[in-house]
Amino acid sequence: MMPSILTKAAASTLALAVLATAAVAQDAAPETAEAVEYALAGDTAFVFNTLLFLIGGFLVMWMAAGFAMLEAGMVRSKNVSMQCLKNIGLYSIAGLMFWVVGYNLMYDGVDGGFLGSFTPKAIPAPDAEAAGDGYAAASDWFFQMVFCATTASIVSGTIAERTKMWPFFIFVAILTGIIYPITGSWQWGGGWLAEMGFSDFAGSTLVHSVGGWAALAGALIIGARTDKYSADGKVMPLPGSSMPLATLGTFILWLGWFGFNGGSQLAMGTIADASAVSKIFMNTNLAAAAGVVAAMILCQVVYKKVDLTIALNGALAGLVSITAGPLDPSVPLAILIGAVGGAIVVFAVPLLDKLKIDDVVGAIPVHLLAGIWGTMVVPLSTDGTSFVTQFIGVVSIGAFAFVASGIVWYVLKMATGLRVTKEEEMAGLDKLEVGVEAYPEFAGAGRI
Amino acid sequence: MMPSILTKAAASTLALAVLATAAVAQDAAPETAEAVEYALAGDTAFVFNTLLFLIGGFLVMWMAAGFAMLEAGMVRSKNVSMQCLKNIGLYSIAGLMFWVVGYNLMYDGVDGGFLGSFTPKAIPAPDAEAAGDGYAAASDWFFQMVFCATTASIVSGTIAERTKMWPFFIFVAILTGIIYPITGSWQWGGGWLAEMGFSDFAGSTLVHSVGGWAALAGALIIGARTDKYSADGKVMPLPGSSMPLATLGTFILWLGWFGFNGGSQLAMGTIADASAVSKIFMNTNLAAAAGVVAAMILCQVVYKKVDLTIALNGALAGLVSITAGPLDPSVPLAILIGAVGGAIVVFAVPLLDKLKIDDVVGAIPVHLLAGIWGTMVVPLSTDGTSFVTQFIGVVSIGAFAFVASGIVWYVLKMATGLRVTKEEEMAGLDKLEVGVEAYPEFAGAGRI
Amino acid sequence: MMPSILTKAAASTLALAVLATAAVAQDAAPETAEAVEYALAGDTAFVFNTLLFLIGGFLVMWMAAGFAMLEAGMVRSKNVSMQCLKNIGLYSIAGLMFWVVGYNLMYDGVDGGFLGSFTPKAIPAPDAEAAGDGYAAASDWFFQMVFCATTASIVSGTIAERTKMWPFFIFVAILTGIIYPITGSWQWGGGWLAEMGFSDFAGSTLVHSVGGWAALAGALIIGARTDKYSADGKVMPLPGSSMPLATLGTFILWLGWFGFNGGSQLAMGTIADASAVSKIFMNTNLAAAAGVVAAMILCQVVYKKVDLTIALNGALAGLVSITAGPLDPSVPLAILIGAVGGAIVVFAVPLLDKLKIDDVVGAIPVHLLAGIWGTMVVPLSTDGTSFVTQFIGVVSIGAFAFVASGIVWYVLKMATGLRVTKEEEMAGLDKLEVGVEAYPEFAGAGRI
Amino acid sequence: MKIVMAVIKPFKLEEVRDALTALGVHGLTVTEVKGYGRQKGHTEIYRGAEYAVSFLPKIKIEVAVSADLVASAVEAIANAARTGQIGDGKIFVVPLEKAVRIRTGETDGDAL
């Protein structure tokens, strides 16, 4: 995704340029006709671009449901209602915060700097917009907002099954209102990283790694689930309650990713743009497919069984990996990028357990590690990028996201506490704060 | 949503007008070019408008799945198969009825009156349509049909777990073939209410309240579930079988609502229309978000726990509230409108229980009450509307929908009976009429 | 769906023709203006056509999730993880194979013959595409790929609950890389059947029957589930584990089908095309609705109960039936075609059981039989088609798909074995090859 | 001491518990079971094949009581659980030799 401010220019360059030319040379009828015509093309481009934002936006919005289902399937029944509530709550809070302050903090007047302005996003009246704007302001806000919400969705899975609800929501408000917009402003807002030449097309770093860093900071400060690591260091598997829901969630995310990456072309009004969006669809799909196949084969080789949850993670890791550069890689390179993403999952999931970092859904391997991989591999196919700049981007954004998240988590820990008590954790989070069990009839209290 | 008949005109006004002008003044080359050009713009607009109907239509069609999942999650396991069957059945019947008679009864020759004609909807051959039509007739039918089906979906949830299947389907046939089209014709068909200046952009009243009134009439005539209210007036909670399915259903509905409200702009061929659709997306999303947050906070304050089902209802109530006017409110007003919707749910759900009106999924608070609220608040932001006219619309449509539904329910009660027997209710509806249990293995008969 | 190679021509005929004319007659200003204008219209058409492929494509991609949920709901808990894994795996493999060899084998240089070329699909750079191409190459690949994947999805359901995973994946690789592309090349690739005048708009035969034949061959060679038919010939019902998941899957498929049939118009850049896509949406929806209603009524009459799974199958059979010709039938004919599809299911499901062909999800009645029905009924409404040619197409494609699949299944049976052992089947496939239970807590091992 | 074990219709559980509480019995253990008996089940149909579901959902209650309470406990359960319809269930009394309250280590009478 290019900086929003640049996009405007990009999307309507042709229209404006030609209009300008036409203004200079208005001496012949055909010229005039052409001028009007290009203006009309500008109209059409405006509608196409807006449509891309709206379609891309609703597909990414749908990813909120994907995260909800994936996480509902990966936690134990006693925490499923809570996980659902956190997911619909975080999506709602992200939307409100990104209007109140997030959007403008990310896009308004960044000018090569470190942040925008602390103001709510204003939307012009529909009839006040013109072809030269390139797209409807509200469609852009909507599209950018769902990216912001995605960042928060990533966090909820990692720290599931032990984190208190309201402190989590406060964290989400700060993440989506302040932290994500600030790192976002550095690149997509046209800040210092963008000026330096960092490249992150649809957000392997800006969205996925930022979410991953916030999740990692949370996992470290909140600690592992009580019964996850035995005293003698053994890992105790705590299998998720519903594999079909986890599968459904993954398919939803995969579908949504076409909006995530395809929409990040930010324009669809020309043949080249439409063609680019199409290539993005193809590469995105194949990277995900390669992530699945790589994860399945490696699982078979390493464990002699194919863990469904790892295969699902493999799809997502393939998707995250290709997100930093879904357009430029050739098809075989896209497949390779995705496959490495899948491999990362197979090895990183048990590694994290060895480090006693308890990540319920695998968001850290999928979003953080594959996000770094995807960002670092961009120079292989994208002109004008360099490994050094990519590295600077990954590290600086990572450092800020991790430290800022860490501070917020820490302050919350001191102020309100972050964990439920051990008893509440044993009984399940649904009892304490939600009061509604996910499956009251199935082998749970409530039926009898 | 504007009356379909008006839309045609609206959508293609520019093209036709300019063509007409051009026809008058064909003396200069540039003029001619312009005329052709506008004709072309008309072609493009036709495609854009049609596309909006198709995309909006498939998103609203998807809401049928949302209702199915929400309701499957909110009923007890023993009634889940039946609820699924009712939902796919009602969507099918609604589609057939809206072709056989519904569409033309709603849109054909209403002319400021009280109903259209009792004829099936005819579709021109694709190559017989012209730019001046504004959009493809079949796309319009499809878009209007899914609104009709939504109305029926609302009913099935309220009266779940006790209502016989075939009588329910007969009710659906009459609701979608006759009742909904008649009230619809008053406004969107260009009937008397439209002439009076009533305003209901996407159907807070025409769809949601009508569905809600039909549900309320059903709930009153069918009565509460046998074990819902104890003899001494206590409310017995009968928790739904699956909270993740209810959550999934809500997310589906939220997604579908972008089609519901956004598509109701009915045109996307101009910058102003595309921009309007975008603003509708933004307002719709924020109203829903505000509904969730308001419901969560109020739940916490009132009950010290946050009931997931109320938060989900809060999202839907926010959506219903903004549906009567998703375009005109400023963003803060949209947030406020949604938040009040969320609040309505928190207080109306227990209130209905106090009145012993047994609404299994909360459709009456969500669709009827928030629908009324949303319609009444329109004059705050929409020019040319008045509280009086809004009130007349709400009351007249409500009265007709409630009385007509009540009559149909009553006749069915007399003719076929509406309730299963107490024994069948105890055993679950899946045994009697479906014969297939939803979860035969989980704590149900069938596994052993 | 027309042959891809023909489409290009079709979609851009107007633009090219006019450009050519313009090149010849550049003597007058208005003419010039018109020429540029049509070129622009070509640009817009390119974007619209591409958009249709992308939207249609992601909707059909979503059908992969639909099959996964339908099948997860129709198998028993002990096989649910495996079914999910097979579904995400097959979609991934199909994508990779259709790039490596499938697409070009189907579309590249078929020229009235029997197959294309064994090469990977190459995609031009986005800025190398021109209006005359009609649509972005990658969007076309994506759209065709998801059709290929659908074919494989059909197979997994029939042979569920007893088939080994890796041999199944090898079969999928061959089906999607070789078998489907070959039969596909005969028609959509512009091969001998296309030249003969066979008609299969969106794939009742090319996709659904091919999948059904592959499934049938598999079912015959793999054999029935161990406990499906008792020694004395009685059918033992083995109810699926989750009816709401099966319902969700069906709704997903229904939604995806708008992309499947609508997108197969392959163009949306003109009024006639947009109008055709709209009519396809309408007919598709009504055929499905008629399938549901017919299945429900027949179930009630025959069994005195309405089996939800048959009603769901009825929707799909209605959809498959209309797929060979969703554009040309009048609305009443579309309804009839769908209704017969629904009826087929009611009678074919028990018939297959009588023949001891064990089809877990009903894919053979739904995809194979309704696919044949839909293809044979095309001449009733489509000019230039004949029953004889349709019959030749159905038989030749069926014969090839069945025999080729049978050989592959048979070789796999000899080489690796196709079935798990009886003990593994009893214990459930999730234990052996996946190692992760679908619902570890619900009445399954693992919780305790 | 005896263990009174009763198989009852599920929706009778609350009434039975209340009846036992009225007797001063404040502990019991409940299991979801399936019962097969004279009460015939129902026919289900799945994809065209009919099959009899003959095991019906029941609730099993196990309650340990001192010898003197056995008769009244049995009566209380029987009265509370009776609907008069077939399938009301059975009550079985089984000898109990020893009871221990895990938390305190109290035994027998004190443990109930």
Place this chain on the structure above:
Amino acid sequence: MKIVMAVIKPFKLEEVRDALTALGVHGLTVTEVKGYGRQKGHTEIYRGAEYAVSFLPKIKIEVAVSADLVASAVEAIANAARTGQIGDGKIFVVPLEKAVRIRTGETDGDAL
């Protein structure tokens, strides 16, 4: 009277019920249980961590019979449930002091 309690492999339930019915025993109560015994479970793997699933799904049958039927009931169950593979399960016989049919109040022999 005795309660014959058997833990068997789940897929043997129908055969056992048929065998008991053949003896004239027309009621029984069934519970889903997990068994731990010599039959070892299987290893599952979840996200890279292996773990043993040592409790296996079994079915527990409880059937109250008059004293004279005990031996034949035990034998019938054993024969019907036997596969010869490890994990076939156990049969336990427990004394039953009293039985009541809730619907009618009949007791003991009449209640079975």
Place this chain on the structure above:
Amino acid sequence: MKIVMAVIKPFKLEEVRDALTALGVHGLTVTEVKGYGRQKGHTEIYRGAEYAVSFLPKIKIEVAVSADLVASAVEAIANAARTGQIGDGKIFVVPLEKAVRIRTGETDGDAL
């Protein structure tokens, strides 16, 4: 021979099994149950209506042991299952007259 039947907190199952294994008891049968006792449940709220969930999830263990092992088995279970918190559960000892291993037909002591 006796059947030792214990109702314990679910998360104590592994520890109890280990304690029994240490005693040489290598078979047991486990059931998911709900317990009602002094340990009060919690209040849940559903759509504005509060209700008490008074039945709590427990695990029931049934283990058949020879007479000489009863005391140590009871003690082992009690020690392993004790948390000291209310709701730790109960242990009941019931007489066992006969045991059969289905696979081999072995009986009584040999069958355990």
